[in-house]
Structure formats: C-alpha cells, structure tokens
Amino acid sequence: PKESEDNLRSPICCIMGHVDTGKTKLLDCIRGTNVQGGEAGGITQQIGATYFPAENIRERTKELKADVKLKVPGLLVIDTPGHESFTNLRSRGSGLCDIAVLVVDIMHGLEPQTIESLNLLKMRNTKFIVALNKVDRLYGWKTCHNAPIEKAMKQQSRDVKKQFETQLVQIITQFKEQGLNTELNNMDKEMRETYRIVPTSAISGEGIPDLLLVLTKLTEKTMVENLTYRNEVQCTVLEVKVIEGLGTTIDVVLGPIVTSIRALLTPHPMNELRVKGTYQNHRAIKGAQGIKITASGLEHAIAGAALYVVGPHDDLEEVKETAMGDMKSVLSRIDKSGEGVCVQASTLGSLETLLEFLKTPEVNIPVRGISIGTVHKKDVMKASVMLEKKKEFATILAFDVKVTPEAWKLADDLGVKIFMADIIYHLFDQFKGYINNLKE
Ligand code: GTP
C-alpha cells in the first residue's frame, strides 16, 4: 500500500466515561441498534468494536452542510465499560485508540471514572472530544430527532437554555480543575488547542451529527501522520472466547496494515463485534478493524497480548522472541530471593498493572509467582511453599479472576490466604490489614 495522505487507514476511536453516562446508547443511536438493551444489568462488561463506514458518517452529517472530505475510509469505534471494576479494559481500550470520546452526563458532571478515563487519555496524549450526553433530561426539553444541536437549541424555551448554560459552566469549571481547557463546540470555528464539548442525546439523537462531524474533523486534522497504512501488523487480543460452530476465536483490533491472514472474520458494518451474529469472510483486510480470527491453539491465547504475523521473509525465531518480550517484562518483576506472594490476574495487561502497583515504594510487596486465569489447586500448592518460610507470604492476590471450590478448600486446609478483588487498591488494603493482624 502507498504511504500517502490519500491512503489513510481508518482511525480508532474509543468511547470512555463513567458508568451509565450513555456510551453504549450513543453507539446504538448511531448504528440504529439496541446493544445496550441486551446487556446484563444494562452494564457493559467487555470491550466492543464497530466499524462505521465513511458513507454512513457522511449521511448522518449531511444536514450540517459541512465541507468535509472524509479522506478516511471509516471509523473503528471501541466501546468500553464505565463500571469501576473494569479499569483494565478501559486501559486496554485507551491504549489502542487514535482519538476518543469522553462521555459526561450533563446532569451529573464529572464522576470518578470520568476522571480516571481523563487521566488515561492524558497519559497517552490522546486527543478527545467531550459528549455532554442526556441533554433531553433538561426539564422541558423539546425533542428534535437527530437534529444538529444548534437547530435543536433554537427550539428550546429560555428556561431550558438557562439550565443548559448552568450545567455547562459548572462542567467547564470541573474540567479546569483537572487542568483541562474545554469549550462548547462551534462548527464555524477553527479547531484550537481546547477540548470541544458536544451536547448530545443518545435517546432522541440531538447533536449526533455534530459529534460525528467533530470526530472526523479532529482525526483528519491531527492524525494524518499516524493514519497512513504501514506494511506491518499492530494487533492486540481483546477477548478469547468460544463461539458455537466456530471453535475458539479471539477478538483483536488490527492496526495499520494490509494483510492476508488465513481465517479473517468481521461483523457486518455498523454491527458490534461482541454481539453474536453472522460474520463476513475476508481474504485481506485493511486496518483499523475489529476482527475475529479462528485457528487451532487459541485456547492458550492471552487477552491483552500483542499479535504478530510471520511473513515469508521473517525469521520465526525472531518473531517469537519479540512476542515473548511482553511476557519477559512481566517475568522480570518476580523477586529473585524466591520469597513473596503469588499474584494471579485475568489478562496480561491487568497482571502488569498489578505488578507495577505492588512494586511502588508505598506498597512494596515482593512477588514470587505469577499466573493468568482462574485460581486452581495447583496455584494454592505453589503458594503454600511459603508457609514454612514466611507465613504472611503464603498468599494469593487474585485480581479479577475466579477461584475454584477445590482451590478454596485446599487453601483452607493448608492455611493459604486468598484475597480476591476486582479493584487493585482493595487487594492492597486486604493484604495490609491481614499483615497488621498477624503482627498484633
Ligand atoms: P456502562 O457501559 O455500563 O458504563 O454504561 P454506558 O455509559 O454504556 O451507558 P448506557 O448506554 O448503558 O446507558 C445507561 C442508561 O442511561 C440507560 O438506561 C440509557 O437508556 C440511559 N441513557 C443513555 N443515554 C441517554 C440520553 O441521552 N438520554 C436519556 N434520557 N437517557 C439516556
């Protein structure tokens, strides 16, 4: 593929924000689907991916009569969970994206996971826009289905406009407290170094045209450099799962590439990767795309790991080395003395996060063993080695994983402690509490 401005890959856009601000609903509104209605407890618990082709975006922004060239073929949109337990998924999602939408509930303002998301985006220097969602909740709001926000605002009473203004000013102040300059989006204004706020309703669709337009403008303005196709694979495993009739599959996000892997499946455009449906078969595919790969041996794949493709001129051993690099950085965290706790997490990414945290001076807990996935009897056996040497280290810190009943029973019998949590700080608190108890 040509590396030029005319040959841009699709940007990856991540939707982030506090729980229930309307992230999935916004995507439903754009897709014309009801994924949110099918979620257990109305809560997103997985990373999702949907491909929006450029012609759909063009159609939805038509009314704004903006002169956008839309050089990108489309937009790959990644939905992330807002619930506090899923920091690892938010981190994985934000690590993949070129740009992001930070969704804020206009009635609630900035909330804990808004700030957490904000910090993840700041850390990676990712440009984003703010969707100020649920404008229809302003008391007395007059519905204007799918209208550009300026048009919808004109229909509102003076009182609704006043409520809107009050909320907006408050939220801009809250952003300022986080060190961020934001302003209400104005289509006629050039993009500046401020972060744009686009008011939306995911229920009645006001502001959706604006949201899509600002998104594409932002990508094309700032991302040309990063969006040209490259002849290399950048791929991250999102989920490992078994789908009836397909065997074990992995959900991955393919970066800047034109390739021809053996078995490539994608959902149809405007459909969610995580929703069961029919798939399109591809011989070759351009990034960015959320794809399913079926192959043997995938049951050993690790979510959060990178995926590499071996070309005809590549040295397989070298590629293997590179792939192992990620694992090595994790393995290097293990205490050489052989004394410490055992740590178990759901994915490579969350294991890394946990090990990083345990190493910080304020925490400083040595680790002698690591594992990924459910805690089994063998893991308890491994941890029990410490009983003779340092009883407090005969402990498993289990982050976002299950423990089998057999493992619980064995741990009870042997005196091995298992602390479970889906929030890293809670694990630390439990473990410190336990140690302080032992000392008394
Ligand atoms: P998590 O993924 O669980 O973090 O939530 P989310 O941010 O994806 O929010 P979701 O789409 O699940 O919406 C949460 C609730 O808010 C649902 O009951 C939606 O119907 C409602 N909701 C979302 N957007 C809007 C909106 O613009 N207006 C109104 N009135 N309700 C909304």
Ligand code: MG
């Ligand atoms: Mg959701």
Ligand code: NA
């Ligand atoms: Na929700």
